[in-house]
Amino acid sequence: QQQVKQSPQSLIVQKGGISIINCAYENTAFDYFPWYQQFPGKGPALLIAIRPDVSEKKEGRFTISFNKSAKQFSLHIMDSQPGDSATYFCAASPNAGGTSYGKLTFGQGTILTVHP
Amino acid sequence: NAGVTQTPKFQVLKTGQSMTLQCAQDMNHEYMSWYRQDPGMGLRLIHYSVGAGITDQGEVPNGYNVSRSTTEDFPLRLLSAAPSQTSVYFCASSPDRGHGYTFGSGTRLTVV
Numbered sequence: 001q002q003q004v005k006q007s008p009q010s011l012i013v014q015k016g017g018i019s020i021i022n023c024a025y026e027n028t029a030f031d032y033f034p035w036y037q038q039f040p041g042k043g044p045a046l047l048i049a050i051r052p053d054v055s056e057k058k059e060g061r062f063t064i065s066f067n068k069s070a071k072q073f074s075l076h077i078m079d080s081q082p083g084d085s086a087t088y089f090c091a092a093s094p095n096a097g098g099t100s101y102g103k104l105t106f107g108q109g110t111i112l113t114v115h116p
Numbered sequence: 117n118a119g120v121t122q123t124p125k126f127q128v129l130k131t132g133q134s135m136t137l138q139c140a141q142d143m144n145h146e147y148m149s150w151y152r153q154d155p156g157m158g159l160r161l162i163h164y165s166v167g168a169g170i171t172d173q174g175e176v177p178n179g180y181n182v183s184r185s186t187t188e189d190f191p192l193r194l195l196s197a198a199p200s201q202t203s204v205y206f207c208a209s210s211p212d213r214g215h216g217y218t219f220g221s222g223t224r225l226t227v228v
Contacts, residue, residue: 006158034216043120043206044159046216089158093213102147102166103174104217108158 003027004092006107013114019077021110023090026071030092034104035064035075038087047088048075080114087111118142122207122220129197129227137192137223139207147210148190149174149217150182152203159206165190197227 006023013019023033034049050057050064050073057064063076077084090107123138141148149164151174161174163182171182179201181193190209194201204224208217 009156032213036216036219041221043208043219043221045219049216102149102164102172102213103161104149104164105161105175106151106159108156 003030003105004090004107006090006110008110009108010111011113013080013112015080015082015114015116017080017114019075019080019084019112019114021075021088021090021112022072023074023092023107024070024072025092027092027094028071029094030105031095032093033064033066033073034091035062036089036091036106038089038109044089077112080112082114082116085112085114120207120209120218120220122205122223124223125221127223127225129194129225131197131199131227133197135194135197137194137205137207137225139190139192139220140188141190141207141209141218142188143209143211143218144187145209145211145218146187147212147217148184149208150180150190150192151206151208152176152201153206153222154203162192162205194225199227201225202227 035047036044037047038044052068061078066073088110093104120141146167150162151159160176165171165184208219210217
């Protein structure tokens with residue numbers, strides 16, 4: 001059962017364009033939503049994260065938009081650059097009791113290619 | 117350098133062999149996790165820990181064991197390697213749930 005569904009699987013954008021990656025979740029106990037960036041041969045690195053008490057969070061060219069009622073969140077990369085070419089993962093973790101709050105579930109990933 | 121250290125970086129095993137993937141962090145993080153990454157499957161959680169002595173199963177725990185005797189170390193044991201366990205394994209740590217996980221550089225495991 002895939003608890004976090006991510007789309008598209010791959011995305012090609014021209015330099016300067018906007019890259020948009022979407023994620024949807026089912027578990028209403030999720031309350032922490034990070035995005036990770038991974039370059040080939042490296043481990044994922046935290047890019048930006050949001051909690052459901054805000055609808056948008058911006059850090060530089062990266063913005064998370066969050067729609068709690070639709071159980072969806074998205075990553076927008078403004079002015080996309082060739083150096084942004086990487087695999088992007090959304091993720092979610094719950095506020096449930098016990099040890100579940102340590103459990104981070106990832107989406108399937110999106111391979112972003114930014115052409116110069 | 118502070119961070120998450122995984123060893124080995126590469127490993128080839130024969131079917132049925134056992135081995136331990138090592139993971140150590142020097143940031144005094146309470147949370148640690150093991151993931152496997154396969155093409156098109158994203159990162160799938162194997163086991164995780166929220167502190168020394170506390171572990172729990174993730175999405176794909178079968179064939180793997182973990183223990184957490186210290187805050188720093190979180191080894192992953194493959195009991196009897198199978199070709200289906202060919203994957204890239206990542207260890208990660210976090211100070212708490214509200215902070216992102218820091219990932220190691222991964223172990224590429226091939227089971228023949």
